Amino acid sequence: MASDSAAPKPQERVAASVRREQILAAASRVFGERGYYGATTDLVAKAAGISQPYVVRMFGTKENLFVEVLDRALGKLLVAFHAALDEAASKQETHDEMKTRLGAAYADLIGDRGILLSLMQAFITGHEPVIGERARSGFLEIYQLLRDKADMDPDEVVEFLAHGMLFNTLIAMRLVDQLDADDPCVPELLEHTFRTKLDIVVNTVTKNDTTSAADARKTA
Amino acid sequence: MASDSAAPKPQERVAASVRREQILAAASRVFGERGYYGATTDLVAKAAGISQPYVVRMFGTKENLFVEVLDRALGKLLVAFHAALDEAASKQETHDEMKTRLGAAYADLIGDRGILLSLMQAFITGHEPVIGERARSGFLEIYQLLRDKADMDPDEVVEFLAHGMLFNTLIAMRLVDQLDADDPCVPELLEHTFRTKLDIVVNTVTKNDTTSAADARKTA
C-alpha cells in the first residue's frame, strides 16, 4: 500500500559500481518474470529508478545485460555452496549433515525470486548461442562442485539436482502461496517436497520476496 | 538445408478445426522458445504459415492462445499417463514396471520440444493470474493422477516429479546436444539422470525435434 516506494527515483550521482549492482538486481527481477525476449530495457530502468538509455549505456546490449545477470546468479550460488561446504568441513559434519547444509544454503539463496527465476529463464533459453553456452557451463560447474568438493557420487548429485529443480518449479508456479486453496493436495505436495513442516517452507521462501518488477510495470 | 520447408504457405481454405491444431502446434514452439511475453502473434502466424490477424481472429487474445497451448500440452500429458497406466494394469505389471512405463511415456511426450518448453514456460509464468492458475491446477492434476491412479505414495510421486523436472531442464538447456563437448561431465550427468545408455537418451530426445519456430524467425 506504500505507494511506489520500491523504486525511488535517485537522480543523484552514484558510483558506477553501486549503480551497476542496482541495475543487475532490478534486471534479475524483470528478466526472471518476463524472460529474455519479453523483458525490456525500459522495464529494467524503471525497476532500478533510472532512465532507459542509461541501462543500455552501462551494459551495451540487452543480451549482455542478461549474461551479466546470469553470471551474478551463478556466482552467488557457487559462493553459497563453497561457504556451506567449508563450514561443514570445519565442523567435521557427516556426509548427510553436509547435504542438509547445502540444501539449506540453496533454499536461502532462491528465497530471492529474482535469482531463482532468472536462473530458470537462462536454462530455458538454451537455444540462444551466448546465453545457452553460459547456462550450460554454469550448470556443469555446479555439478562438478557437488561431485568433487562435496564428494557425492553421480547418482547422489543427480538426486540433489532433481529435487532442486522441483523446488524451483513449485516456487516459480507460486504453489507455495496457495496454501489457502481448497485442494488438500497442495500442503501434502509441499511438505513431501521440502521434507519439512510447512511454516518453515513458507518462511524461507517468502522471506526475501520482492515485488519491484511488478511495481515497475504498474508504475509505467 | 531444405530451404523453408517447415512452414509451407497454405493459402487454401482449410477446416477451422484443422487450422486450429496447426496454429496450436506452431504456437507451442514459439511460446516454448520465447515465453509468454516474448512470443508474438506474428511469429506464431509465420510458423503456422498464415496471417497474423487470423491468429488473433481465431483465438481472441495472445493470453487466450497461450492458455489453449497449455491446455493442449496438459491434455496430451494426462492422456499419455492414463494410457500408460491402463496398459500396465492390463498386463498386470509390477509397481516398478508401471513406473518405468510412466517414465517412458513422459520421455516420449517431451521428445516434442514445443510441448516440453511451453509447459516449462507456463510453470515459470505463475505470477500471471489466468496462466498461473491453469498451470497450478494442471500440475496438481498430474500429482493426483500419480498418487491415486498410479497408487504411489507422496514421497514416490515427489521423487518421480523431481526427476522429471531435471529431465526437462537438461533438455531445455540443450545439454543433450553437447555430447561432443570436451567436458567429460556431460555424458556422465546425462547417463545418471536418464538412467540408461546415452544413445537411447539421444534418440528419444531428438526424435520429434522440430525447428519451425527458428525457421519462422529466419524467414521473417
Next chain:
DNA sequence: GTCTATAGTATGATAGAC
C-alpha cells in the same frame, strides 16, 4: 554519471474486403 529527444522498427488488435 545521468538525462531528454529521437530514429527506426515491431507490437497486439481492429476494420473490412473477398
Next chain:
DNA sequence: GTCTATCATACTATAGAC
C-alpha cells in the same frame, strides 16, 4: 476461412546536452 491495411503503442539503441 482468410486476407490486406492500418491504428496506437512500445521496443532497442544512438546522439548529444549537462
